Amino acid sequence: MLSKGHIIRGISLSFIAALAVCSFCLYLFLYFAAYGAIEARLTDFAKEFNVKNTESQIQNSIVKQNSTFTIQILDFETSKPYFKKQDHCYSLLMPLSQKTLKITQNITQELEFLHKIAQAILLFDCVLGLCFLVILTQFTKLIQQTTQSLSMQLLKIQPQDIRALDENAIPNLFKPLVSGFNHTLKRMQDYFSQEKQLYAGIAHELKTPLAVIKTKCEVVLLKKREKDVYIKALEENIQSVNTMQGIIKTLLSLGRLESELLKGTETIDVNAYLKGIASDFTLISQKENKIFYHKIPDTPLMITINPALLAQIVRNFLQNAFKFTEKGKEIVLESVLENEILKICVIDTGCGISSIDDLCMPFKRVGHKGGAGLGLFLAKQAANALGGDIILENRKDTRGAIAIFSLRIKDLKKE
Template sequence: MVANRSIRNQFLTQLIIASSILLIIFSTMLYAYIKQSIYDELSQQLVKQARYIVQTFPDYEEGEKIDAKNLKNALQITAKVIPPPHRFYSSIEWRERESNGRYFIDLIYPYNLKSQTYLLVSKDITNVSSMLKKILRSIIIINLISLILIVLYAFGLSAMLLVPITRLTKKLSSLNENFLTTIDTKTLPEEFVPLGESINKLINRIQTFVKYQKELFIGAAHELKTPLNVMKLKNDVTLIKKREPEKYIEALQLSNKTILEMNQMISSILEIGRQEGAHFELPQTIDIIDFIRKKGEDFALLAKSENKTLKLDLQPKSVVGCIQTTLLNQIIQNFLQNAIKFTPKGKKIILKTRQYDENKIKIEVIDEGPGIDESIDLFAPFKRLGNAPGAGLGLFLAKSAADAMGAHISIKNRKDGKSGAVATLILTTTPQCELPIN
């Protein structure tokens, strides 16, 4: 049997059950309170009568009835002296009984200690019992009517509460990559504002992703078409007439070089596909500082081989966090590769970490290269600095990885008066979504 996953049906069921239980408990307590109050009042009357009889008529014999005319406020009360129903003791007893269709409450009260007799004071409570039954029937009828009203109220309340959810559902169901608009959170109830803001953040990320994907495809087509046209033109010119063997060799070498560049570009595009798979990698709990230290030590050897220095300035000594290691490795590797590429020989590169906030860490790679043009979006695909070799997809991949991790990435020129750039990653050390339970 398929479980009912309707929020409205679950809400209706829970509200009706909870309200019904509460109504039954309240009605039971009300009836018990009314009954107990009436019986307490009757008990007090009988005890007063018993005390009055004991004090006023102390000489009645066993089995003798007490004339009701002599009793004070003795309406529907009878009294007589009886032997002890069990071992004599100086306390009172209560009992209810039915006789000939009528109901009575009896008080057995110690009367004479010497003769060990009791006083039986009885009161006809038939009218009281009838009244209590009417009250019980009235409470049951009221409960049934209240239950019907509760059901109607539950239907109305559930419909009202589901209006914002229905609105969000219709909004989301109408979204596609050509029609992505954010939700106006001002029209949402206060409780749904965080959900609306989260959806807007997701929509913005989707818009950015779609934008970058379109730029990537257009850029890839352009970047591949241009060398192909150049190679074809060169081959056509070469084939117009017979030439020396050296010219054919030169044309073939140029073609091989162009093919190699195109192959590198295709490899970079394939790397984007592999990275998109890494977006779904489960975060791992690691020592982030130790991870960065090991990566920095590896690149320090590469920098040394090119007569450059990579210095590690890592603080604090340890920061344990839950992150996607493949994506972090992609970003750090790109930062360090660019820094080594653009830093002249004999210059220095600094890999620096600092605690940025309670659960954030700031990672910086500072180089002594020529700096950047801050008016250019370096994170767009196929953006290159100067005449640097490469497909221009490294920073695009780094930005995509940072977005997937919920991190902030930026590249700025140095502000300390020296030439060079500062690549910054502000990383949250806790996962940005709930992890699946294994």
């Protein structure tokens, strides 16, 4: 694990290296720009000299000098112009009537300017490096203190006492991080709260039929009774056992849901998948003498999703619809895609929903129908895992209920 000193040293060396490279590039730019300007002046003066002087006026080895340039006619011939640097002088040599024209400029001022520029860059680098080191040290210290503060608060958190982190003790720079932690802690708190409520509900739901079985057995055994009384008591006990088996079966579904959450996704044609589910319930509708049909587009709709979780939601919607819809009444399964939001709706003609509040909580039942009251709870868990939402509402004509699963489609594929 890297220590504070290693972190500061590593970042400092990286910054110094980057600063040195940038400074060197800047100096090279100024260097070539200065010499480029000198060469341009020499070239312009050479052109002007050729225009003003004719061949008859050019003498061998003459030397002319003004305030800026020294002009020499050398008694040898060169094939092409070139520049030459010697000490504090920079010269241009170029062909001139079988001789060589040499124009020289003293560049002492330019060299001194470049030298001062190099000193200024070096001084600037030192000051900037020192300031950066001070700021980095303080910032690293701030991060270390903040990390220690967060660690201490997180270590105090227990499953039975999940509290939000104190944002007032954290610098503003790290408050978005703390907000993210608090959001996660809130979800954990909700999860543990639901888990406690679920366990309490399981204990209550199993306790009642067991108490009924025990009481009936005790009453029947108080005295010798007729054979029919024993048979009736056993039949009632079997019904209580069946109730407990239904609860246990639903709890096993909860375990399967937890395992499905760990599985990956796959790309499926959701419309074809929904039609497959609809075909199963078509057989059930025929057996129960209920009208069931679907409105699912024939156009393939390819999405990346966990199909088992999707089936958990849709099947629960349909099971509830069939449970509360009387014989001869209709149930509809619809699938609609609007603005990249997939909506899967199940519409029934049952008794409707008297109270929608907390309907997805465990062991929450509607009416006097049987069941453990965990179906919508499992569907809600699956919807959350898929990143979607469940909406339950009564029909506007008050002739039944509507269950909607909505999901914003990612990586949408149409064929």
